[in-house]
Amino acid sequence: MDYFLSFIAAVILAGTPILFGTVGEIINEKAGNLNLGVEGMMALGACAGFMAGYLLGNPALAIAASFLAGAAGALIYAVLTVTFMANQTVVGLTLTIFGVGFSNFTGEYMLTHSANNTLKIPENVMRALGGLNIQGLSALPIAGKILFSYNIFVYLGIAVAIIAGYYLKRTKIGLSVRAIGENPAAADAAGIKVAPLKYLNIVVGGGICGIGGAYASIITCGGVWMSNSVNGLGWIAVALVIFASWNPIKAILGSYVFGAFSILKYYVPKSYIPAPNAFYDMLPFLVTALILVIASIRDSKENSQPAGCGINYFREER
Amino acid sequence: MDAEYAIECRGITKTFGTVKANDGIDLNARFGEILALLGENGSGKTTLMNILSGIYHPDSGSVHVSGKALHINSPSDAIGLGIGMIHQHFKLVEIMSAMDNIILGAKDKLQKPSSLKRKILDLCDLYGLKIDPEKKIYQMSVSERQTVEILKVLYRNARILILDEPTAVLTPQETTGLFLILRKMKEKGCCVIIITHKLNEVLEISDRVTILRKGKSVATVLTAETNEARLAESMVGRAVNLSIKRPLVERGKPALEVKNLTSLEPDGRKSLSNLNFTLYSGEMLGVAGIAGSGQKALCETLTGLSKAHAGEIAYEGVNCMGKSAAEISKLGVRLAFVPEDRLGMGLVGSMGIADNMLLKTYKSGKGAFINRKPAIRQAERIIESLDIQTPGVDAPIRMLSGGNIQKVLLGREIESRPKVLIVAYPVRGLDINTSYAIYDLLNEQKRNKTAIIFCGEDIDVLLEISDRIMVLSDGRITGIESAASLTKEDVGLMMAGMDFRDKVQA
Numbered sequence: 001m002d003y004f005l006s007f008i009a010a011v012i013l014a015g016t017p018i019l020f021g022t023v024g025e026i027i028n029e030k031a032g033n034l035n036l037g038v039e040g041m042m043a044l045g046a047c048a049g050f051m052a053g054y055l056l057g058n059p060a061l062a063i064a065a066s067f068l069a070g071a072a073g074a075l076i077y078a079v080l081t082v083t084f085m086a087n088q089t090v091v092g093l094t095l096t097i098f099g100v101g102f103s104n105f106t107g108e109y110m111l112t113h114s115a116n117n118t119l120k121i122p123e124n125v126m127r128a129l130g131g132l133n134i135q136g137l138s139a140l141p142i143a144g145k146i147l148f149s150y151n152i153f154v155y156l157g158i159a160v161a162i163i164a165g166y167y168l169k170r171t172k173i174g175l176s177v178r179a180i181g182e183n184p185a186a187a188d189a190a191g192i193k194v195a196p197l198k199y200l201n202i203v204v205g206g207g208i209c210g211i212g213g214a215y216a217s218i219i220t221c222g223g224v225w226m227s228n229s230v231n232g233l234g235w236i237a238v239a240l241v242i243f244a245s246w247n248p249i250k251a252i253l254g255s256y257v258f259g260a261f262s263i264l265k266y267y268v269p270k271s272y273i274p275a276p277n278a279f280y281d282m283l284p285f286l287v288t289a290l291i292l293v294i295a296s297i298r299d300s301k302e303n304s305q306p307a308g309c310g311i312n313y314f315r316e317e318r
Numbered sequence: 319m320d321a322e323y324a325i326e327c328r329g330i331t332k333t334f335g336t337v338k339a340n341d342g343i344d345l346n347a348r349f350g351e352i353l354a355l356l357g358e359n360g361s362g363k364t365t366l367m368n369i370l371s372g373i374y375h376p377d378s379g380s381v382h383v384s385g386k387a388l389h390i391n392s393p394s395d396a397i398g399l400g401i402g403m404i405h406q407h408f409k410l411v412e413i414m415s416a417m418d419n420i421i422l423g424a425k426d427k428l429q430k431p432s433s434l435k436r437k438i439l440d441l442c443d444l445y446g447l448k449i450d451p452e453k454k455i456y457q458m459s460v461s462e463r464q465t466v467e468i469l470k471v472l473y474r475n476a477r478i479l480i481l482d483e484p485t486a487v488l489t490p491q492e493t494t495g496l497f498l499i500l501r502k503m504k505e506k507g508c509c510v511i512i513i514t515h516k517l518n519e520v521l522e523i524s525d526r527v528t529i530l531r532k533g534k535s536v537a538t539v540l541t542a543e544t545n546e547a548r549l550a551e552s553m554v555g556r557a558v559n560l561s562i563k564r565p566l567v568e569r570g571k572p573a574l575e576v577k578n579l580t581s582l583e584p585d586g587r588k589s590l591s592n593l594n595f596t597l598y599s600g601e602m603l604g605v606a607g608i609a610g611s612g613q614k615a616l617c618e619t620l621t622g623l624s625k626a627h628a629g630e631i632a633y634e635g636v637n638c639m640g641k642s643a644a645e646i647s648k649l650g651v652r653l654a655f656v657p658e659d660r661l662g663m664g665l666v667g668s669m670g671i672a673d674n675m676l677l678k679t680y681k682s683g684k685g686a687f688i689n690r691k692p693a694i695r696q697a698e699r700i701i702e703s704l705d706i707q708t709p710g711v712d713a714p715i716r717m718l719s720g721g722n723i724q725k726v727l728l729g730r731e732i733e734s735r736p737k738v739l740i741v742a743y744p745v746r747g748l749d750i751n752t753s754y755a756i757y758d759l760l761n762e763q764k765r766n767k768t769a770i771i772f773c774g775e776d777i778d779v780l781l782e783i784s785d786r787i788m789v790l791s792d793g794r795i796t797g798i799e800s801a802a803s804l805t806k807e808d809v810g811l812m813m814a815g816m817d818f819r820d821k822v823q824a
Contacts, residue, residue, distance in 0.1 A: 172428040179411045179422050186409035189371070190423030190470065191394035301456055302413050316374055 015259025020212025021237025027205035032181040034310040036092030039234025040099025045210025046217035047103035059128040070210015119225035164248040181306030184313035245303035324509035330379035339365040341533040357530035358749040371403035372396040402471030490810035562782040570599035573769035579629035589615035604784030612793040654736035667716030700729035721752030791815035
């Protein structure tokens with residue numbers, strides 16, 4: 001039982017960075033922009049979040065910095081695709097390469113200028129970003145462990161997903177955003193300002209991806225800087241958007257399912273299934289590939305990719 | 319000073335690249351008036367209306383709304399000024415409900431679905447519209463979608479309505495219904511501008527007509543003081559003969575026999591349901607129907623582009639059921655198809671005329687290399703005989719005008735001397751002159767004993783040119799009759815799925 005509970009807890013911890021990436025990308029795609037730079041924006045957030053925590057010693061500033069760095073990466077993407085109509089796929093891939101490179105470069109630079117060739121976030125920050133310990137609640141049997149024992153990112157991620165779901169589905173601005181993603185010409189003709197709303201969604205979505213990056217560099221790596229901490233999570237998030245059928249609420253479940261795949265190797269005893277670790281490392285990507293195939297067979301107009309996604313909108317086009 | 323005008327354009331000019339789409343256009347319309355904007359394709363009607371609705375910016379000239387000179391910088395500016403545009407290609411979000419589409423972008427607060435629904439239904443009552451506010455757009459028929467567009471405009475309290483070719487996709491009955499609504503709007507003091515190239519509609523609905531030709535406004539006349547011939551003359555620039563010939567050709571042997579033909583959409587819906595008909599050589603069979611009634615499926619199944627589900631297709635006795643286009647041609651069936659999507663399915667836009675000729679013949683060449691010489695000769699022959707305007711046989715055909723592109727396609731298909739020729743919307747987007755040239759070409763083929771299937775959207779044309787008319791509704795044949803015995807209303811009833819003989823009782 002205990003074993004199972006700690007598995008659940010580990011699943012949720014592993015799924016959280018993917019959740020941020022997925023929700024961020026959903027917000028992007030709902031506004032009609034296929035942003036393949038999730039990996040890059042997460043890397044930027046990972047770097048900025050870690051460095052802010054390391055240099056400033058403040059957990060709130062670390063999260064804020066990761067959001068801003070992801071948003072800044074997204075802003076580059078937005079300027080290039082919305083204003084200058086550059087190809088979304090190419091710009092997204094470039095953003096990934098840039099983000100990962102920039103993050104690793106900054107990390108290396110800081111390492112060579114550090115005291116003993118390690119970068120470690122101060123203890124007080126790690127404590128603040130560590131697991132909750134609420135008097136009474138966290139000590140409850142079962143519920144304490146699977147509901148009230150996580151770090152602040154976990155709850156923030158769920159909150160962000162629910163707010164994003166409400167924003168897209170229930171608000172007027174969300175209606176406008178969905179219209180832009182489906183048919184920007186129709187939205188434009190209805191008097192909706194297409195470009196500003198695209199900018200807003202791309203930048204905020206990018207910021208959310210950035211927080212996911214900070215999770216990878218701070219929590220997953222235990223407060224010690226490691227290169228490539230994001231390591232493909234962004235790509236899984238892009239695929240999860242499809243799995244979640246562009247619904248941030250469904251993304252919560254999807255992220256945890258993927259989180260489970262990524263930590264399976266620590267929880268399946270070798271004596272039962274003698275598979276090499278590499279097999280487990282491959283699992284999330286294999287499942288991603290399978291989901292893409294299954295999703296392409298699924299045929300529902302309302303739960304599929306926004307029709308205008310990936311296509312730049314130019315009003316005077318003939 | 320001209321406060322009496324709801325909207326007035328002075329000297330509007332707009333250029334796209336080197337093309338002057340609008341060249342100093344003057345136009346005005348009053349409240350409580352229906353103005354028709356008449357012109358051929360490419361005369362600048364849509365460009366002008368897009369300027370009024372804020373989608374394009376004019377290079378020069380001014381727009382006055384209720385007497386004030388204004389700059390309309392975006393569609394939301396236009397909406398703010400009370401200008402509502404109903405585009406030819408509807409601007410609706412397919413996966414959303416009618417209600418969501420109507421409130422989309424409107425400035426008022428988000429309200430409860432129930433009160434919003436009542437508001438929309440009240441609006442419907444006021445103007446005599448019918449709609450289910452919760453129905454999704456992708457489940458709607460074309461005329462329902464148009465109603466949503468109209469409601470969108472009314473919901474925003476637009477007083478100036480611009481409709482771009484609103485009747486192109488409607489049955490005659492639906493058109494009558496639309497005109498009733500437009501008259502009601504006029505009574506309520508709206509200013510309605512309707513863009514069209516159909517002369518009879520201009521005469522039926524409008525109070526005044528402004529005629530555009532080659533980007534210039536050539537005349538504005540009172541509808542009551544003009545007639546079809548005079549309108550056509552100012553639209554084209556010279557007198558035109560508006561009658562279409564129907565040469566009498568003795569009916570030959572059956573060229574195509576179709577029995578119990580049924581085909582399915584990917585989602586399992588029947589796109590064609592139990593079709594039975596025979597086409598004879600030397601006959602022109604007109605196919606009428608509302609857009610999406612199975613015309614496309616019929617063309618593609620007959621030509622082997624998509625597989626039929628059940629039934630028989632036989633060309634001069636050769637069974638072609640279940641055969642692909644290549645297999646049909648291998649069987650020696652001389653079948654030619656002019657698809658509606660000329661540059662998508664028919665031709666390759668970035669290739670020249672000669673290379674496009676090769677597409678049909680390269681397989682018969684020997685070896686791995688192609689021999690372009692015969693294709694070039696063929697291209698030259700077609701350019702000569704069909705009077706195609708082109709810089710040369712290798713100029714990319716997408717640079718040509720729509721009419722010339724259609725001539726290339728039709729020319730190539732005719733060159734194979736087909737026994738059966740299937741043409742889908744051959745004059746869509748073409749001006750009057752080219753349209754008549756195409757009609758003549760088809761009639762010439764008919765005289766050569768070719769059997770022709772003509773899918774068309776203009777019922778008047780179909781009635782004049784076809785020997786028999788077959789009407790499709792929802793994938794079924796609702797009637798095959800001699801064209802001479804039918805009226806436009808009969809065809810309209812059949813398009814709506816009714817038996818036209820019922821109208822006596824109705």
